[in-house]
Each structure stands twice: as structure tokens, then as C-alpha cells.
Amino acid sequence: MLGRINHIAIAVSDLEPAVKTYRDVLGAEVSVPLQLPDHGVTVVFVELANTKVELLEPLGEASPIRAFLEKTPAGGMHHICYEVDDILAVRDRLRATGARVLGDGEPKIGAHGKPVLFLHPKDFCGTLIELEQV
Numbered sequence: 001m002l003g004r005i006n007h008i009a010i011a012v013s014d015l016e017p018a019v020k021t022y023r024d025v026l027g028a029e030v031s032v033p034l035q036l037p038d039h040g041v042t043v044v045f046v047e048l049a050n051t052k053v054e055l056l057e058p059l060g061e062a063s064p065i066r067a068f069l070e071k072t073p074a075g076g077m078h079h080i081c082y083e084v085d086d087i088l089a090v091r092d093r094l095r096a097t098g099a100r101v102l103g104d105g106e107p108k109i110g111a112h113g114k115p116v117l118f119l120h121p122k123d124f125c126g127t128l129i130e131l132e133q134v
């Protein structure tokens with residue numbers, strides 16, 4: 001069901017020092033910030049040879065990463081994104097096992113312009129999972 005790891009996301013309260021850490025300390029290539037009001041986040045991508053790291057900062061009061069950052073103010077790993085071929089087929093197969101698909105269960109367009117869905121962390125070893133159709 002799962003393809004490649006598309007990205008690993010790290011939530012931070014302030015994007016600027018996080019960008020400096022990845023760009024200036026770790027020497028990585030970092031994209032320009034992109035605001036995604038539909039997702040309640042501002043995002044940059046750290047481009048690596050085999051995958052990407054997504055740095056997320058809350059955007060708006062209802063941001064889904066605010067509660068996470070209240071518990072982990074220094075920031076932390078927020079989710080892992082797996083690529084899938086057919087997101088609706090995977091959603092329906094997972095739902096049939098009892099797994100909780102977050103939101104209204106309909107894919108939204110994610111940071112790469114592709115459909116994405118999130119799965120509840122309590123159903124997947126304590127890790128929030130994002131699925132992205134490629």
C-alpha cells in the first residue's frame with residue numbers, strides 16, 4: 001500500500017531560526033516559505049538527496065499544530081508522509097480496518113499540489129501519518 005517516504009515534518013513555533021539551523025548550520029538547501037491557509041501552516045522544504053524535511057510553523061489561531069507545540073514548545077517531529085498511488089482506495093481499505101481518517105475524510109490539496117489525507121496518530125503507533133497521492 002505504501003510507497004516512498006515523501007517527507008518527514010517537524011513543527012516549530014518560529015520558522016526563521018529553524019531555517020537558519022537547516023541552511024546555515026546543517027548546510028542544506030531550503031525553499032522559500034509558503035503560506036497554506038487551508039492547512040493552517042506556513043511551510044518550507046529542506047531538499048535532501050533521498051527525501052525532504054518539511055518545517056511547519058502555525059498559521060492562524062485554528063492551526064492544527066498549535067496544540068502539539070503547546071506540548072512540545074521547542075518543536076519536534078510532527079508527521080511522516082508516505083506516497084500512495086490511489087489515495088481513495090487506501091483510505092477505504094484503512095477505514096475498513098477501523099483506522100480513523102482525519103477531517104471529513106476527503107483529500108485536500110497539499111503543499112505539492114497533490115491530494116493528501118491524515119491518519120490518527122493513536123491508530124498508527126503514536127505517529128501522525130500523511131498520505132500523498134503521487
Ligand SMILES: CC[C@@H](C(=O)O)C(=O)SCCNC(=O)CCNC(=O)[C@H](O)C(C)(C)COP(=O)(O)OP(=O)(O)OC[C@H]1O[C@@H](n2cnc3c(N)ncnc32)[C@H](O)[C@@H]1OP(=O)(O)O
Pocket residue numbers: 009036039041043054056064065067068077078079081102103109110111112116118120121122126127128130
Ligand atoms: C503543508 C501542508 C501539508 C502537506 O502537504 O505536507 C501538511 O503537512 S499540513 C500539517 C498540519 N496538518 C495536520 O496536522 C492535519 C492533521 N492533524 C489533525 O487533525 C490534528 O492535529 C490531530 C492529529 C487530530 C490532533 O488534534 P487534536 O485532537 O485537536 O489534538 P490533541 O492534542 O487533543 O491530540 C489528541 C492525541 O493525539 C496526540 N497527538 C496529536 N498530534 C500528534 C502528532 N503530531 N504526533 C503524535 N501524536 C499526536 C496528542 O498528544 C493526544 O494524545 P493524548 O494526550 O495521549 O490524548
Ligand SMILES: [Co+2]
Pocket residue numbers: 007009054079081130
Ligand atoms: Co506534510
